[in-house]
Amino acid sequence: MKPMTDWIKKRQSLRTDAEAMLSRLSPEAESAPPANVILHELLVHKVELEMQIEELRRAHDAMEEARDRYLDLYDFAPVGYITLNRDCLISEVNLTGAALLGTGRTKLVQSRFAKFVSAPERDLWHRLFLNLMEQSETGKRTLVLEMARADASTFYGYLECQRRAATDGAPTLRLALFDISKIKQAEADMLNAATGFEGLKA
Numbered sequence: 001m002k003p004m005t006d007w008i009k010k011r012q013s014l015r016t017d018a019e020a021m022l023s024r025l026s027p028e029a030e031s032a033p034p035a036n037v038i039l040h041e042l043l044v045h046k047v048e049l050e051m052q053i054e055e056l057r058r059a060h061d062a063m064e065e066a067r068d069r070y071l072d073l074y075d076f077a078p079v080g081y082i083t084l085n086r087d088c089l090i091s092e093v094n095l096t097g098a099a100l101l102g103t104g105r106t107k108l109v110q111s112r113f114a115k116f117v118s119a120p121e122r123d124l125w126h127r128l129f130l131n132l133m134e135q136s137e138t139g140k141r142t143l144v145l146e147m148a149r150a151d152a153s154t155f156y157g158y159l160e161c162q163r164r165a166a167t168d169g170a171p172t173l174r175l176a177l178f179d180i181s182k183i184k185q186a187e188a189d190m191l192n193a194a195t196g197f198e199g200l201k202a
Contacts, residue, residue, distance in 0.1 A: 074094050075094050075095045075096075076094075076095065076096070077094060077096055078096060079096060079176050079177065079178060080093070080094065080096045080097030080098075080099075080100045080101075080175075080176070080177035080178070081093070081094045081096070081097055081174070081175070081176060081177075082094075082097045082113065082174070082175040082177060083172050083173070083174050083175070084113055084129075084172060084173040084174075084175065085170065085172055086133055086170055086171060086172070088112060088113055088114060088129055088173075089110050089111065089112055089113070090108050090109055090110065090111055090112075090113055091109065091110070091172065092109070093105055093108050093109065097177055100147075100149075100155070100157070100177055100179055101116050101147070101149055101150060102149030102150040102151050102153070103149075103150040113175075114126065115148075116147055116148055116149070116150075117145055117146075117147060117148065118145070118146040118147065118148045118154055119148075120146070121145045121146050124143070124145070125145060128141065128143060128161070129173065132161055132163045132173055133163060133171055133173065135163060139162070140160055140161065140162045141160075141161045141162075142158065142159065142160050142161070143158075143159055143161075144156060144157070144158050144159070144180065145157050145159060147177075155179050155181045156179070156180050156181045156183075156184045157177050157178065157179060157180070158177070158178040158180045159175055159176070159177055159178075160175065160176040161173055161174070161175055162174050
């Protein structure tokens with residue numbers, strides 16, 4: 001009920017402001033002809049509507065500014081953001097995600113995400129996807145997969161996956177994708193160095 005109460009208070013405030021603006025034109029209710037009283041009411045209503053339109057215009061401008069800020073944050077984030085529908089098709093992807101997968105964003109929309117998972121990892125990916133989409137809980141799951149770009153080059157991707165329920169009943173899966181190839185390479189180098197050191201000791 002609070003939004004309705006707020007709207008009523010806002011409407012009363014606008015009415016008061018409109019009447020204040022036209023106070024010098026206000027007829028004496030007892031002595032004024034009915035036509036003048038009606039005309040005054042119409043003027044007050046007109047001013048009130050104009051003030052409401054101005055309020056709506058300011059709210060609309062603020063929403064557009066907030067939307068633009070969100071789009072900038074989404075598109076230029078250092079993380080790839082990808083949304084999959086229940087058929088495992090990409091429905092949304094930011095610029096970083098498109099760059100990680102090595103193709104244009106328009107080409108990615110409605111394409112199958114699994115084709116960007118390297119062949120040996122696809123069964124693991126499919127099992128995780130089906131498991132997440134069948135669950136009603138929305139906890140995060142993480143995994144590391146070898147990913148394949150459009151040009152067939154590969155990288156190690158760290159994925160954070162979270163199922164989101166939609167108002168129309170069709171759940172989506174949101175992914176945050178990080179390229180951790182350098183971390184994996186550093187781990188391999190350290191392992192090789194440790195193995196070499198052990199070999200020298202032997």
